[in-house]
Amino acid sequence: MTQETQRKQRILSGIQPTGTFTLGNYIGAVRNWGVLQQEYECLYMVANLHALTVRQTPADLRQQTRQAAAMLLATGIDPKQSILFVQSHVPAHAELAWVLACNTQFGELSRMTQFKDKSAKHADNVNAGLFTYPALMAADILLYNADLVPVGADQKQHLELTRNVAQRFNNLYSPTFQLPEPYIPKTGARVMSLQEPEKKMSKSDTNANSYILMTDDADTILRKCKRAVTDSDGVVRSGEDKPGVTNLMSIYSALTGKDFASIEAEFQGQGYGVFKEAVAQSIIDVFSPIQQEYARILADKAYLDEVLQDGAQRAGRLAGRTLQKVYKKVGMLQL
């Protein structure tokens, strides 16, 4: 087969619109999305149905869904090359999720660390959706027969579950789903909190100094980097005994492309002050142009709506075909 006639491999990924994206979302996931569209056929989704697993203020969720889409465009996702859409605009996601939930075991879902973490954090609202969430995520991926799923390291377990469910379905009915592979970056797959470097950086953290948002201005970024927790040893070096410094080094490495050895050399004998300023500057250099583009896109509501409408239609066509096949295989009556 020639290169032209081979189907390009397909990618799907998603992000929840539960607040402004963090530096962790950017380095761990989103920044790879734009790069991958040259080589793959890509679908990128704002996972607003997933966001309902935690209580949301409806007006905010609506607004944040638009903002998430605008931010994805600002980071370089080209809606002509890729399909950018909102999950709830393609009903097949919720429909396939039900079928997959009926093929996912209680025991499997109970082992998901994200479920355990989130149910501890929201003890007053451990709802069924929070528990079956991986079946919805599996539906997101399997509807498009994605080959690769670019995510941060925290999503690896959900990917493994998706593969198991897909394989089980294929064995039980007949080959239907492509088994997806995770695509996890080597540096920055887990960006840690700036305040408690044992925990991952998360936008839901109660301490705003623990994360950097993609919308933070230069002064805020500098201040948060300067306050980042390090240690008393004063040497820029990575190691398990130095989680704070190692985290800053990973961030700097991910954004500048420099490896750890050259970062150590660069800051030898300089102390943390200079190093933290350089880390802040590397973040500012990447985020400022994205922020300008974000403001421009967000102000153009007509354009954004048009992109999302087009994305919903294109994604809907692909998803609809898979759902019909699945319904037929599991015995849903077709008229």
Ligand code: AMP
């Ligand atoms: P979420 O914000 O949970 O919807 O996550 C969206 C994407 O960002 C997923 O691919 C996550 O794996 C990734 N991600 C979230 N937090 C981090 C982090 N602290 N470090 C690296 N990747 C992250």
Ligand code: TRP
């Ligand atoms: N569950 C992912 C997260 O919280 C977001 C997500 C939803 C996703 N559906 C997906 C990621 C499909 C990859 C593929 O980060």
